[in-house]
Amino acid sequence: MHQARIILIDDEPAFRTLSCEWLTQEGYQVQTGASLAELTKQLSQFDADLILLDLSLPPHFNPQHTLSALPQLIDRPVIILTGHGERELALEALRQGAWDFLAKPIDPDMLAVVVKRALTKHLLVREIHSLKSDLAPTSALNRLIGASASMNNIRTLVERIAPTDVRVLVTGPSGTGKEVISRAIHDLSNRAQHPFISVHCGAIPAELLESELFGHTKGAFTGADKARQGLLKLADGGTLFLDEIGEMPQAMQIKLLRVLQEGSFYPVGGRNLETIDVRLVSATNADLAEKVRLGEFREDLYYRIKGVNIETCPLDERPEDIALLITHFLAQQAKVEAQAPKHPNSSAFNWFMQQSWPGNVRELKSTLDSVTAIARNGIITLEDIALLYPSASAHHPTTNHHQLPAINTEQTLDAQVKALEISLISQVLATHHNNRTHAAQALGLSRQGLLKKIERYGLSSKGQQ
Numbered sequence: 001m002h003q004a005r006i007i008l009i010d011d012e013p014a015f016r017t018l019s020c021e022w023l024t025q026e027g028y029q030v031q032t033g034a035s036l037a038e039l040t041k042q043l044s045q046f047d048a049d050l051i052l053l054d055l056s057l058p059p060h061f062n063p064q065h066t067l068s069a070l071p072q073l074i075d076r077p078v079i080i081l082t083g084h085g086e087r088e089l090a091l092e093a094l095r096q097g098a099w100d101f102l103a104k105p106i107d108p109d110m111l112a113v114v115v116k117r118a119l120t121k122h123l124l125v126r127e128i129h130s131l132k133s134d135l136a137p138t139s140a141l142n143r144l145i146g147a148s149a150s151m152n153n154i155r156t157l158v159e160r161i162a163p164t165d166v167r168v169l170v171t172g173p174s175g176t177g178k179e180v181i182s183r184a185i186h187d188l189s190n191r192a193q194h195p196f197i198s199v200h201c202g203a204i205p206a207e208l209l210e211s212e213l214f215g216h217t218k219g220a221f222t223g224a225d226k227a228r229q230g231l232l233k234l235a236d237g238g239t240l241f242l243d244e245i246g247e248m249p250q251a252m253q254i255k256l257l258r259v260l261q262e263g264s265f266y267p268v269g270g271r272n273l274e275t276i277d278v279r280l281v282s283a284t285n286a287d288l289a290e291k292v293r294l295g296e297f298r299e300d301l302y303y304r305i306k307g308v309n310i311e312t313c314p315l316d317e318r319p320e321d322i323a324l325l326i327t328h329f330l331a332q333q334a335k336v337e338a339q340a341p342k343h344p345n346s347s348a349f350n351w352f353m354q355q356s357w358p359g360n361v362r363e364l365k366s367t368l369d370s371v372t373a374i375a376r377n378g379i380i381t382l383e384d385i386a387l388l389y390p391s392a393s394a395h396h397p398t399t400n401h402h403q404l405p406a407i408n409t410e411q412t413l414d415a416q417v418k419a420l421e422i423s424l425i426s427q428v429l430a431t432h433h434n435n436r437t438h439a440a441q442a443l444g445l446s447r448q449g450l451l452k453k454i455e456r457y458g459l460s461s462k463g464q465q
């Protein structure tokens with residue numbers, strides 16, 4: 001876990017210095033300030049995990065004024081520091097969402113215990129929220145990031161067909177999320193409790209594919225020193241995902257067709273007919289219809305596997321998804337590393353928006369991974385990017401074509417306005433270190449208004465303020 005960050009706001013300099021020392025000795029990173037204005041300024045640069053807050057602060061020394069700021073702060077624990085005779089105020093602060101209060105004079109041991117407890121409990125609450133959202137049935141859909149018309153259609157299709165047993169063929173260029181979509185279909189289906197078995201048809205040598213899929217008996221061929229179940233049997237009750245089905249050898253295509261027609265097969269070298277109940281989802285980046293025309297793929301198999309066709313489109317054709325994917329991948333990375341998410345600054349963000357991504361989402365993700373690995377202090381800059389991609393140093397932010405999505409006569413005005421809104425919100429959130437209060441100010445929105453848009457576009461990521 002990262003070193004927890006605390007902001008202490010109190011108007012007494014001696015108290016600030018002393019408490020700062022105590023907390024630093026406990027291993028926390030601490031920043032201090034004397035007023036609400038300083039708190040706001042610090043929050044924009046220092047993503048605090050906890051705030052210690054005196055209620056009587058300059059210039060007004062009006063506790064009610066401080067109390068009215070509480071709703072903006074309570075995304076993390078706020079501990080109120082109260083003076084003598086301020087019990088009522090402290091209770092009011094608790095009603096408004098403060099975590100706890102400590103009465104002055106503060107005992108350092110008590111301070112350490114209360115702070116530690118608040119941070120631990122806060123962390124647990126966040127974990128529980130995160131686990132709950134991962135378990136929610138809609139989370140499989142939420143994993144399909146994107147607000148483009150194409151991604152919206154895909155999500156709708158996935159939701160409709162997942163509970164049926166219809167076969168699905170996912171087509172589209174490499175790295176556009178065909179496997180993620182296939183998994184989402186499985187996770188939202190009635191087979192979700194059973195296995196999802198993925199077979200990369202092009203990666204397994206033709207001579208091994210049959211025994212990999214159907215299994216084999218002992219002694220079926222040289223080296224088969226014991227019987228082994230095939231992937232088809234392992235997928236029983238669940239979903240069999242045949243990736244790159246266009247690369248399946250012709251001999252195997254006939255065998256697969258038989259399984260799909262009869263629901264049964266013989267393991268290699270075996271005489272006992274095995275029956276299975278699997279849902280088939282296939283994917284390819286090849287033009288299967290063309291392969292059929294060229295005689296490279298069996299027409300009868302093509303129609304057997306096709307069922308519903310879901311088609312993904314290149315990332316360059318849906319620039320509004322880039323901003324959402326960047327936010328998503330950074331949040332995902334932060335979760336794995338149990339750290340606050342890193343953020344691109346404005347010019348780095350623009351660079352990502354302007355690139356062409358022939359390798360699609362996979363390429364965007366790996367570029368982001370490598371750039372974040374070398375970024376310092378939680379901020380990704382154009383200089384970081386230029387270390388790995390030297391052409392970035394010549395990058396000129398005003399000549400981009402993705403920052404403002406290109407005018408597209410095939411999309412409605414609504415869709416294009418949405419794309420622009422997503423792009424701008426993501427960028428402002430990134431440049432304000434995901435501080436929603438400041439991003440809202442920069443965009444001229446109320447915080448509530450911004451939160452609604454974040455929710456609507458699925459822009460939220462764990463660990464944001």
Ligand SMILES: Nc1ncnc2c1ncn2[C@@H]1O[C@H](COP(=O)(O)OP(=O)(O)OP(=O)(O)O)[C@@H](O)[C@H]1O
Binds near residue numbers: 173174177365
């Ligand atoms: N819409 C999306 N939302 C979230 N992650 C995505 C999305 N699309 C792709 N990804 C991520 O991009 C990477 C590539 O996706 P995936 O493997 O599903 O692509 P693919 O189309 O199956 O590629 P290939 O044809 O090369 O097998 C994965 O890390 C995946 O998690």
